[in-house]
Structures are given as structure tokens and as C-alpha cells.
Amino acid sequence: MSDDANRPIADFLGLAGKTYLVMGVANRKSVAWAIAEQIEQAGGEVIYTVRSDARRESTQKLLKDRRVIVCDVEQQSEIDSLAQVLADENIRLSGLVHAIAFADYSDGMRPFHETTRRQFLQAIDISAFSLTAVCNAVRERFERDASVVTIGISTTRMASESYGFMAPIKAALESSIAFLTKSFSRFSEVRFNAVSAGLLKTSASAGIPGYVDSYLFAEKVIPRGRAVTTQEVASTATFLLSPRSSGIVSQSVVVDAGMSTNYFDAHVVGAVTAASVD
Template sequence: MSSDSSAPLDFLGIAGKTFLVMGVANKKSVAFAIAKQIEQAGGEVIYAVRSEARRESLGKLLANRRLIVCDVERQEDIDSLAAELGKDDVELAGLVHSIAFADYSEGMRPFHETTRRQFLQAIDISAYSLVAVCNALKDRFASDASVVTIGISTTRMASESYGFMAPIKAALESSLAFLTKSFSRFSQVRFNAVAAGLLKTSASAGIPGYVDSYLYAEQVIPRGKAVNTTEVASTATFLLSPRSSGITAQSIVVDAGMSINYFDADVVGAVTNASVD
């Protein structure tokens, strides 16, 4: 053991390693919170963002970082991302896939009224993109790399405030097992998800009705306050690290216990009393 007690302990084992983080939109993004933790632990982060406009808007926030434009709806962008990393012989210790999109421009509708265009676009961007990016980057991953995506705490809760995204996230979650199996033929790359409870982000704020659901979640969660992005990021950073080497094809729920407390007496009482009134 070193005699220098001031030397930092690289507990996570990610110092000096390189990670690709996809999905930073602003400083409130889960992806940005994860990237900050990677950098704080001594890792290097390469950022992939959706558009030139997004790269420009993040110029100050991500000053002196490497930013690559990659619109995951465009296979040529995904191929270009892989080519650029290959040109520099980048070896990735991990990938953060924090990408999701659903078109709610016409407001929330009953699930059965979801259009084919809406559903297929959402599954392309939010779920298939993980498969496409991992396939393109398979030669860039270290043999024991870790891939982490962001899911939701339950895909079985038919929440009207989340529109048609739960089935999309269910597809994303299912793909983890199949990616783990197919990649196991030539590597030990791991695939996991952080299944996050309701979060206060810029993207979620734009979903009709989401804020009310977020406030309700705070009432149901035993500790009385919602999950925050730092908590989700901490779980993701752990999953990216060798410390989680025995975990793969899993969705780790981070909901601060919301799922155990739906029938809290005070919440039930408030609803029933309101019904009586």
C-alpha cells in the first residue's frame, strides 16, 4: 500500500479509460450527470450529440471536450461515428445510451390511437438505436466493456402521463439479454439498464401531464422526495465500472422504493376522502 494517504483511490477502476456518452441535451440531462461522474473518477468522455445545433448549444457546457454529431435515425451518422473513433484507434471501456424520443406534438391520446409513424419512430430512436450503435462499435469496445442504457422503473404500469413509451422501453430492456448473448460469442461486453423512477429533466417536463405524476410520485415514495439524476447517474457509473463485472442483461430499478408503497395509508386516505367529498 502506498504511504501517500492523500493519493486518490480508484475504487471504480475507470481512471484512464475512455467512455462514449450519447444523449446529453443540457446540464439537467441524465447523460451529463453520468459523464460528470466518469470524469470525476478520472475517466475520459467522448460525447455524441444529435445535431450540429445541439453541439453548438453545448459549446460552453462541454468546452474542451470531444463532441461528435450522430443522429441515430441516420445509419450513415452511426457508421461515421464508428469510422471516426476507428480512425483514432479509440478503445471504449463503456457506452452510455441515454436516448429517447416520442412525438407528443398532438397531445396525449389513448394508447390504441398511437399512429404507426409515432410508434416506429419512437422504437427506432429509443430502442433500435442501441442495437445499431453497438453493432457499429463492436470493434471499438474493449473485450470487457460495459454498455448502459436508461430505462424506466416499470414497463407494466399503464401510466397515461407517459404515453406510448413504456412498450418502447420494454423492447429496449428485452434487447439487453439478446445483445449480451450475441456479443458473448466474441467478447465479454456487458449490457445493462438503469430503470429510473420519475425524474425532473427538461425532456420529461415537456410530456403532457408528467409534472402531476412526478408530484404524485413524491407522495408515494417512502422518503417523501423523488429520485434525482445524481442517484440514477451513480448507479449507471457503477454499472460502467469493473466493480459490476458480475452483472449483465439486467435492469437495475432506481425508484427510491416507490414500487413498494403504492398503497400508503396517507395517499389512499387522501384519494378516498376526496372521493367522498
């Protein structure tokens, strides 16, 4: 039997003593932070990256006594610098968490066809291409069977006006995991998966115009009557990082508390039709 199979139940996930790179912590409400906490609680070591010196300063209290590296993924030079730091210190990564997303809604939420080239290309660079760019740069730092997890959304086919132009961006991100899995299979067993999360109450999402109303609606549609939590999404990601999920490869795992199965809930339909009559 393998060493992982013989681990005591206290280390069921097999994360203890392993090192993970977590990208995207902004504050305590971040999905990245919830994942990092779970890794640390399981005995793993986390190296954090943040996008700027200002973000490192703002997270100083949260990430006290932890290793934090500045890496603005819009700058290839900073991605290369991150890879060089890991190489210089001979750090081996058992996994990577990519929880980075950005879209410029400074002009408000507008119809999709009015999305500008600059907005779209910046969003896809930061939110989608960065996964490929980072993984390529640090490929020599991965353990042979490392696990990479990115954060997607529960559906990229629903034209939700409250999410602006990010659904096509997330579709590109989630498609990338299949191609990265295939590319990396030429020289490793590194696997790539996405956690496709339902609507979450995070600081980033709260800043999206109209998002709060969609979040409240989601709670009405979800069978249990309450939204999926950041911790639930993080737990799925942590499992995907672990050897226990070694058979899950190139998948988008939906974590939405059943929202997508219940859009035609009788109470919701009734409320809408009653409002239409009024």
C-alpha cells in the same frame, strides 16, 4: 490478484484512464451529463455524441474543451461515420452510455390505441433500436470486457397515461440488453445493463403533457417523501460501467427510491378515498 483488485481506494471504481462514449447529453439536467460528470471526476475520459449541429451549438458552453461528435441515430450513415471516426483514431471504449429517447407528442397526449404507426416506429427506432445499431457499428472498438448501460424506466407494465406510448418502447429497449449480451458473448465479454429510473425532473420529461403531476404524485408515494434524483440514477449507471459491477450482466436495475413498494401508503389511500367522498 487482478490489477483492478489492487487499485487504490481513490480509484475504487477503476474508471481512471479509460474512455467512454456518452450519448444523449442535451443540457445540465440530462442523465447523460450527470453520468459523464461522474466518469470524468473518477479520472475517465468521455467522448460525447449529440444528435445535430444545433445541439452541439447549444451544448457548446457545457461541453467546452470536450470531444463532441454529431450522430443522429435515425441515420445509419451517421452511426457508421461515428464508428469510422473511432476506428481511424484507434479509440478503445471501456463503456458506452445510451441515454437517448424521443417520442412525438406534438399532437398532445392521446389514448394508446390512437398512437400512429409513424409515432411508434420513430420512437422505437430512436429510443430502442439505436442501442443495437450503435453497438453493432462500434463492436470492434469495445474493450473485451466493456460495459454498456442504457436508461430505462422503473416499470414497463404500468399503463401510465402521462408517459404516453413510451413504456412499450422502453420494454423493447430493456429486452434488447439480454439479446445483445448473448450475441456479443460469441466474441467478447461485453455486458449490457439498464438503469430503470423512477420519475425524474429533466427538461425532456417536463415537456411530456401531465408528467409534472405524476412526478408530484410519485413524491407522495415514495417512502422518504422525495423523488429519486438524477444524480442517484447516474451513480448507479457509473457503477454499472465500472469493473466493480462485473458480475452484473443483462439486468435492469430499478432506481426509484422505493416507489414501487409503497403504492398503498395509508396517507395516499386516505387522501384519495377522502376526495372520492367529497
